Amino acid sequence: MRAPGGPEVSVGDVLLSVDDVSLSFGGVKAVSNVSFDIHKGEIRAIIGPNGAGKTSMLNIINGFYHPQHGHITFKGKTRTRMQPHEAAYGGIARTFQNVALFRGMTALDNIMAGRSLKMHSNFFWQLLRHGPAMHEEVEHRHRVEEIIDFLKIQEIRRVPVGRLPYGLQKRVELGRALAMEPDLLLLDEPMAGMNLEEKEDMSRFVLDVNDHYGTTIALIEHDMGVVMDLSDRVVVLDHGIKIADGTPNEIKGNQAVIDAYLGVAH
């Protein structure tokens, strides 16, 4: 398997840069000529009104969509067409706007599944479930249990995620993403549909992930409060066009952004 490893990037350098990327479905332009970059170790927010092309942007970054124009540079490696699993091997993990867990499996198995790409014992040991295979299972179970403790979901380990409340599902999904030990973590509206308390928990997790594991995070979020508190830098999209990019404070004062949100000029 060819995992786009590339040179190690140190904190502060550009981890991922999006150059002049355009994507359209049929006639509809989802993203047009957008460029921005994400620095190693930062929390980067992507905001914008509904239909601004935020989710499409994430889908492009982890290779689910292929832009017609422009390209993505990740860890110094530039590519235009990347398959999702290549992105995963490269170190890009992701959570989804509407939870995309494996509903039939337990929370534990979901998170274990997140480590699939890190497990390599061969088929025949798998058949016997002994030797390397079992050893590997146990070793990764340790890592997974750390994550479970970190997210405080011990008691729901063995519950099929289909039966869990929404908030917990979001948490398990975060757990699955963390299990991949990503360099870049894409969070698509991690707090959508949560009450204040849950939002605070989730925010804490995001921050902890960021400094505890040093994971670079790009998140889409509607709750401005959250965005302003969490993120180091913010990029604003509207109708697929980048209208602003900067620190939370800069964005606060940016007229274009305000117009976009208030719906002026169109």
Added chain:
Amino acid sequence: MHLIYQIFVDPFVQMGSAPDLLVQTLWEGLVAGVLYSLIALGFVLIFKASGVFNFAQGIMVVFAALTLVGFYEHGVPAYLALALTIAVMFGLAFAVERLMLRPLVNQPDIILFMATFGLTYFLIGFGELVFGGDPKVMIASQLGLPKGAVEFKMAGGFVSLQKIDIAAAIIASVMVAALAVFFQKTRVGRALRAVADSHKAALSVGISLEYIWVIVWFAAGLVALATGIMWGARSEVSFALEIIALKALPVLILGGFTSIPGAIIGGVIIGVGEKIGEFYWGPLLGSGIETWLAYVIALVFLLFRPQGLFGERIIERI
């Protein structure tokens, strides 16, 4: 070299040398295709409206035909028997909705699919219990369907079109036309299309699913009856007929599970394709290839167009 000749030259030489056979083959393919389409139509109607992959369509064909002949053998005049059979098919549709679909509503597709297997078994047992397993002669002439054939000379040979086949083609087209009108013009038809698009939406605008399902299963039953009469007239009415229904499946892939025109055109393509293939290329492979040719055609096709000829495009989003 010789093989290449056999594959790419010889068949066409044959076609040219005996055009009457070519025409006859095309005709046979067309007729078979029309009947495949009829069965496929039954599938499509039900799949469209209830998302159920109705495996029982095949046995419904047999059941309908048996009922018709059964009534007649018990001294009921042909047309009355036809009417009664239609009534029975309605009863069946009603029962299916009440006893099978309603309790299983919102179950995964595969469960409903499995349920139709149950229905198949039940109908096999019931049919044999009531009518006996022995084959019966279809009462085609009593129903006023024409007998004999029209023949016309052609290029030294002759082409003979069975009147019953012509009738089959006509009846099939009429049914399709009627269904098309039903879907486009009537209120129920529109409701049906709505259901096909989204059950929830349909419910929210106050369309009763139960009602719709009875209608489509009844429609499928009528289609099955027509198929049964036509195919029964071509050979005999026996449980072996059920096998024919499998022929409709490649038609479905080709035409798409939800498209009525797809079913028709797919049926004709498959019918003609397999007859031509069997007749001109079959001998090379040791014949009998029509048992799978249809599937292979459909499969190859599917690789390029996963949603079938007319099926709605499947857009995956996340």
Added chain:
Amino acid sequence: MFYREVGQYKTNYSADMSVMPLLQDRVGIGIILFIAVVIIPSFGNAFFIQAIMIPFLVFSLAAIGLNLLTGYTGLLSLGTGAFMGVGAYACYKLTTYFPGVNILIWIVASGFFSAAVGVVFGLPSLRIKGFYLAVATLAAQFFLSWCFIRQPWFYNYNASGAIEVPTRTLFGIPITGATASDTARYYVVLGVVVAMTWLASNLVHGRIGRMWMAVRDMDLAAELIGIRLLRTKLLAFAVSSFYCGVAGALLVFQWYGSAEPAVFDVNLSFFILFMVIIGGLGSLTGSYLGAALIFILPIVLRYIPPHLGIPIRPATVDHIQYMIIGALIVLFLIVEPNGLARLWQIGKQKLRVWPFPY
């Protein structure tokens, strides 16, 4: 009461992750194995062993095979019968070419052939989903049956057009062919089926099992966590077909003793699918329960009337039996869409809290 995990603490992960963490389960399996290995051969009569146990085990194995594909990976297949056929014919060709080699080796080896064929016909599964895939697998079914009928090479050009089973021995005891005793056949089948069930359960509890289920539950998300879809699906096809192939070989060599191509027709595929769905998708236990219900129930139904002394014609029994099976299938789906396996779970739950309702 009887079924309590209380007090069974796991002090390390490997124990916690063993396939059967609960003592009761291990004891239960032990009892079942004891019955299968000791009780049945010593007390079961020829009919019970030859006409019920052997077919039941063979079908269970096939059901497990299909379950790995349909239940665990979510790929609906109607080609099972043909894949079993490939196994049977492969085994026949192998043992006629190399009569010297022990038949058990060939029975297992035949699995690899059907696995290969399975992979080929699994290729479309990347682009095709759901019922479209199901119908696509029918192509495999019909094409392969055609081969078995039309290509004399498969049945060594013999006049009857069917494959016959020569006598083969293990440690000097005949285990195939007419001279093999029921018990000998039974033990061979039992051995193979038990071993392969154990391997299957290892597989589904490990990484591969998780990958399959991930693909089943949400293939896009699976891809985004680094699971290669085609590879995983093809692996499922290969393993599934392997199991079906071995089941097919057992069917001919340990049960039928001779088979015409019609044995592996599409009805067999449906038959196995019933077992998987009624038994419970994504459950190995379910595969056994499903096989038991779908295969044994009709036999029982058949013998009930004569026992109750009801004067009823065999044919009529057959008809009514069809109706009952049909009705039962629908009923089961209504009562418990998740199959017998789920009922089994509920049962265990009840035992846990017995004598209290909950």
Added chain:
Amino acid sequence: MRLHRVLLGTAIAAATLLAVPLTASAADGIYVPLLSYRTGPFAGSGAPIVNGMSDYLNMLNERDGGIGGVKIIVEECETGYDTKKGLECYEQVKAKNPVVLNPYSTGITLPLIPKAAIDKIPILSMAYGLSASADGTTFPWIFNPPATYWDGASMFIRYAGGKEGGLERLKGKKIGLVYLDAPYGKEPIPLLEALAKDYGFELKLYPVPAAEMQNQSSQWLNIRRDRPDWIYLQGFGAMNPTAIKEAAKINYPMDHLIGNWWAGNDDDARPAGDGAKGYLSLDFNQVGTNYKVIQDILKYVVDKGKSQTPKDRVGENLYNRGVLNSIIIAEGIRNAQKVSGKKQITGEDMRRGLETLNINEARLKEIGADGFAAPMKVACDDHNGHNAAYMAKWDGTKWVKGSDWIEPLKSKVRPLIESAAKDYAGANAGWPKRTEPCDKSS
């Protein structure tokens, strides 16, 4: 409570299954199981056959109180022409030590052939199953009188030759075989190929896949292209009426279309009605009710309401064939009682009885089957007899005699049988050598 339901079900199941052997204790009498197929796609031919079989045996019970004073215990086991169920039936009846078994399906016969010698149960596959099993030295336990499929094919060639004015006149002629694409259908091919070499006619094969039984237009288009002079139809079930209709469609001369004896069901020709007029089918039993044996059946069984045969269908072709089959069984039993000197015979005795079977004119008269069938003789090495058959002709509503008795080309068939038997024994390593001694024919 769901659980309880399941547990209860399992309990009942277990109980019933363990109870099965209890019924195995057959009461005093000769146990003759009949494997029937009144259900499934082939029920059309299955029902009349098994009706005829059970009616004759019951008639013997009613009229003479069984055979040699011993009642015959007739029991049906439904196979639906499904090999799976057939094997299950076999295991079930095996426990009740039957004296003979009639599998009534090639698919069921093949697996039983090796078992017969082990379980000591003679298999009587009357004019079906494996042609090679006519070789008694290789297959001491299998009997397939009165004629094999190869005899049938040879009779067809003989008949065709006769019409052409001598077998040598077949030179350069085209002869087609329309057959069900399954072991049953393929049976005649080796013989026809051999004869094609000997007589210099061209053999054309038209296989009909089982799935396409009722969808044969492509096969008949091929026939229309090749224009074979004669066609032999080795079809079954729904395939036959379809084939006959298709033949009529392409205006194929009906008197040149000849079915084997399983293509001679009334239901085969009836759907085509007038279109089938002149269609011929090989036959080794007469049709109709004006034979004493049939009259007795009507008198003692059907009219007494002890049969499930509708009266108007007594005397149909396959019904009478069922009767003939039971005549062979009964005569076998009678012989067995003679050679073994026992009344309550075993399978072993039955094998000897069948091997010495000799139903001559006189005997046929005695059992009231005068002219009902050709005399047949089975011998130790020849388990078939290669007896004569005739052509039945469809007159638009019923079967009538269409020819005199035709002897098969035994000189051609026999060597093939023996070599095929050798091949079979060779292919099935460890095939037992015949140890059973021969009785001399009575």
